[in-house]
Amino acid sequence: xxxxxxxxxxxxxxxxxxxxWRQEHPDNPGxxxxxxxGKFDDVSAKEFLEVQLDVSAFRMSWDISTxxxxxxxxxxxxxxxxxxxxxxQTSTNTNQIYYWEVNWPRFFSNRDYVCARRASxxxxxxxxxxxxxxxxxxxxxxxxxxxxxxxxxxxxVMVIKPFTELDEVGIEFSLTAFENPGxxxxxxxxTWVAIRGMPEFMENLxxxxxxxxxxxxxxxxxxxxxxxxxxSNLKTGKEEPSYMETPAQYSSQTSTNxxxxxx
Numbered sequence: 001x002x003x004x005x006x007x008x009x010x011x012x013x014x015x016x017x018x019x020x021w022r023q024e025h026p027d028n029p030g031x032x033x034x035x036x037x038g039k040f041d042d043v044s045a046k047e048f049l050e051v052q053l054d055v056s057a058f059r060m061s062w063d064i065s066t067x068x069x070x071x072x073x074x075x076x077x078x079x080x081x082x083x084x085x086x087x088x089q090t091s092t093n094t095n096q097i098y099y100w101e102v103n104w105p106r107f108f109s110n111r112d113y114v115c116a117r118r119a120s121x122x123x124x125x126x127x128x129x130x131x132x133x134x135x136x137x138x139x140x141x142x143x144x145x146x147x148x149x150x151x152x153x154x155x156x157v158m159v160i161k162p163f164t165e166l167d168e169v170g171i172e173f174s175l176t177a178f179e180n181p182g183x184x185x186x187x188x189x190x191t192w193v194a195i196r197g198m199p200e201f202m203e204n205l206x207x208x209x210x211x212x213x214x215x216x217x218x219x220x221x222x223x224x225x226x227x228x229x230x231x232s233n234l235k236t237g238k239e240e241p242s243y244m245e246t247p248a249q250y251s252s253q254t255s256t257n258x259x260x261x262x263x
Contacts, residue, residue, distance in 0.1 A: 008023065009021040009022070009023045009035055010022060010023070012034070012194070013194070013195055013198065013199070015199045017038055017039050017040060018036060018037070018038045018198075018199055018202060019036070019037045019038075020034060020035065020036045020037075020194075020198060021034070021035045022034050022035070022194075023035070025178065028180060030184060030185075030187055030190070031178075031180055031190075032178075032190070032194075033176065033177065033178035034175075034176070034177055034178070034194065034198070035174065035175070035176045036174065036175045036176075036198065036202070037172075037173070037174050038172070038173050038174075038175075038202060039171070039172050039173075040170075040171055040173075040206055041163075041169065041170050042169055042170075042206075042210075043169055043171060043206060043209040043210075044162065044165075044166065044167050044168055044169050044170070044171065044209075045128070045130055045160045045161070045162040045166045045167075045171050046166050046167050047209040047212065047213065048160055048171055048173065048205075048209060049119060049121070049130050049132070049160060050212065051205055051208045051209050051212060052132065052158070052205070053094065053096070053117070053119060053132075054212075055069040055070055055071055055098055055100075058208075058211075058212065058215075061208075061211075062204050062205075062207065062208040062211065063201075063204065063205075063208075064103070064204075065102050065103055065197075065201070066100065066101070066102060066103070067101040067102060067103045067110055068099075068100075068101045069098065069099065069100045069101065070098065070099055071096055071097070071098045072096075072097045072098060072099060072114070072139050072141055072142065073095075073096065073097040073139075074094065074095065074096045074097075075094070075095045076092070076093065076094050076095075077092070077093050077095075078090065078091070078092045078093075079091050079093075090122075090123050090124060091120060091121065091122050091123075092120075092121040092123075093118065093119065093120050093121075094117075094118070094119040095116075095117070095118050096116070096117045096118075096119075097114065097115070097116050097117075097137065097139055098114075098115055098117065099112065099113070099114055099139075099142045100112060100113045100114075100115065101113075101148060109147065109148055109149045110147070110148045110149070111148065111149050111150075111151050111181060111182075112145065112148040112149070112150055112151070113136060113150070113151050113154060114136065114137055114138055114139050114142045114150075115134050115135065115136050115137060115154065116134070116135055116136075116137040117132065117133065117134040118132070118133045118134075119131070119132045120132075120133075121166070123166055128161065128162055128165065128166055129159065129160070129161055130158075130159070130160040130161075130166070131157070131158070131159050131160075132156075132157070132158040132160075133156075133157055134154070134155065134156045134157075134158075135154065135155045135156075136151060136152050136153060136154040136155070149181075149182050149183075151179055151180065151181060151182065152180075153178075153179060153180040154177075154178070154179040154180075155177065155178055155179075156175060156176065156177035156178075157175070157176050157177075158173060158174070158175045158176075159173065159174050160172075160173045161173070
């Protein structure tokens with residue numbers, strides 16, 4: 001962590017299901033690192049992670065602060081533990097480099113980011129934990145834009161723990177983060193923005209989990225219906241007319257628009 005341990009964390013904000021502390025940066029007076037603790041009993045750890053990592057068009061539907069976002073590079077890997085005491089441990093990692101542009105109020109330039117992000121999912125009999133590390137970086141395909149301000153000092157660590165299983169509702173999470181937006185604002189303004197923005201963002205993210213859940217139910221129902229229709233056509237010897245077929249390119253887009261960011 002970039003903040004010195006001698007600087008204490010002070011209570012900052014309390015809302016239903018959310019507590020926030022903050023710590024002034026020792027080298028940047030007026031800028032703060034924030035530590036958030038939350039407890040949601042109606043979303044699962046997998047859903048929470050999926051929405052966190054999503055940078056598809058679905059993101060734009062619920063996160064009004066995002067102007068644009070996309071993944072530049074992504075790698076996924078899975079491994080089994082070689083620990084004799086815990087042979088059933090599995091770990092899944094997703095490594096991303098992504099671009100993000102955030103809307104700022106009128107008279108301010110939008111902020112944009114190029115970040116490296118690693119999501120590590122551990123699922124075994126002893127521990128079920130998701131950890132997401134994010135830090136600002138650079139990439140040749142995303143040079144700085146004259147109309148935006150590039151944030152080069154950003155980092156965050158999120159830990160997600162399920163009450164029971166990763167795919168069952170009920171989670172606790174913590175998020176520690178810091179960024180330097182590149183300008184000095186009165187403390188009253190930064191405090192006001194943080195008070196409004198942090199709880200609102202997490203509640204919107206929570207609702208996005210519900211919306212993604214509904215979308216998946218609808219898609220699964222469509223797939224089941226299509227499968228039943230195909231079986232019926234096979235039995236009767238009838239073929240589905242060509243104009244009823246879904247173009248291959250559309251099917252692939254639909255499946256990736258809301259794709260899970262980890263396997």
